[in-house]
Amino acid sequence: xxxxxxxxxxxxxxxxxxxxxxxxxxxxxxxxxxxxxxxxxxxxxxxxxxxxxxxxxxxxxxxxxxxxxxxxxxxxxxxxxxxxxxxxxxxxxxxxxxxxxxxxxxxxxxxxxx
Amino acid sequence: xxxxxxxxxxxxxxxxxxxxxxxxxxxxxxxxxxxxxxxxxxxxxxxxxxxxxxxxxxxxxxxxxxxxxxxxxxxxxxxxxxxxxxxxxxxxxxxxxxxxxxxxxxxxxxxxxxxx
Numbered sequence: 001x002x003x004x005x006x007x008x009x010x011x012x013x014x015x016x017x018x019x020x021x022x023x024x025x026x027x028x029x030x031x032x033x034x035x036x037x038x039x040x041x042x043x044x045x046x047x048x049x050x051x052x053x054x055x056x057x058x059x060x061x062x063x064x065x066x067x068x069x070x071x072x073x074x075x076x077x078x079x080x081x082x083x084x085x086x087x088x089x090x091x092x093x094x095x096x097x098x099x100x101x102x103x104x105x106x107x108x109x110x111x112x113x114x
Numbered sequence: 115x116x117x118x119x120x121x122x123x124x125x126x127x128x129x130x131x132x133x134x135x136x137x138x139x140x141x142x143x144x145x146x147x148x149x150x151x152x153x154x155x156x157x158x159x160x161x162x163x164x165x166x167x168x169x170x171x172x173x174x175x176x177x178x179x180x181x182x183x184x185x186x187x188x189x190x191x192x193x194x195x196x197x198x199x200x201x202x203x204x205x206x207x208x209x210x211x212x213x214x215x216x217x218x219x220x221x222x223x224x225x226x227x228x229x230x
Contacts, residue, residue, distance in 0.1 A: 034217055042223075043220045044218075049217055091157060093159065095159075095218075101164070101209070102161060102164050103149075103161075103209075104161055105159035105160075107156070107158040
């Protein structure tokens with residue numbers, strides 16, 4: 001089956017620093033990847049849609065300047081949380097869309113901002 | 115607007131019992147996909163099934179079966195002879211077939227606890 005990796009799996013950082021999370025589709029090419037955020041015991045909330053070679057589409061209420069997304073190739077999308085604060089602590093999950101239309105998810109990144 | 119409702123927040127069963135997880139969706143579109151994902155304690159979402167809106171055939175895969183009924187906008191998931199390893203949060207999700215709206219809309223999830 002399709003495999004999506006995500007790195008790092010856990011990161012702890014100090015308030016004010018930036019954190020980059022990588023999402024890779026390992027055995028297929030993905031023109032579209034998605035970034036979700038999940039709070040404890042809650043469902044997944046879509047943050048943005050990442051399209052290879054173009055700007056990401058952000059959901060309402062998601063700050064573009066805080067959550068920078070880059071989809072530089074057909075197998076890699078990155079999410080950078082800039083100037084992280086404790087309220088950004090969360091579980092971030094990416095997915096990559098395979099043909100014809102199934103999203104496969106990465107293992108997630110648990111971000112803790114102190 | 116689309117919406118997915120999983121009314122059962124948490125279900126607890128004893129091993130070997132059958133359990134059905136309910137999923138009801140709302141959409142005005144006639145073409146869409148429905149999905150079920152499993153999220154074990156490790157956190158990774160595992161794809162279980164995709165069904166398109168044209169295909170109302172029920173599906174069985176081992177101990178898992180899915181019942182898609184367009185008339186009631188439901189896509190229920192049954193685990194037969196449950197096992198402890200089935201303990202997880204299960205999400206039902208909806209997406210659309212047109213290029214601009216491929217993101218998934220998730221239900222709130224149902225936490226399944228299978229006791230030995």
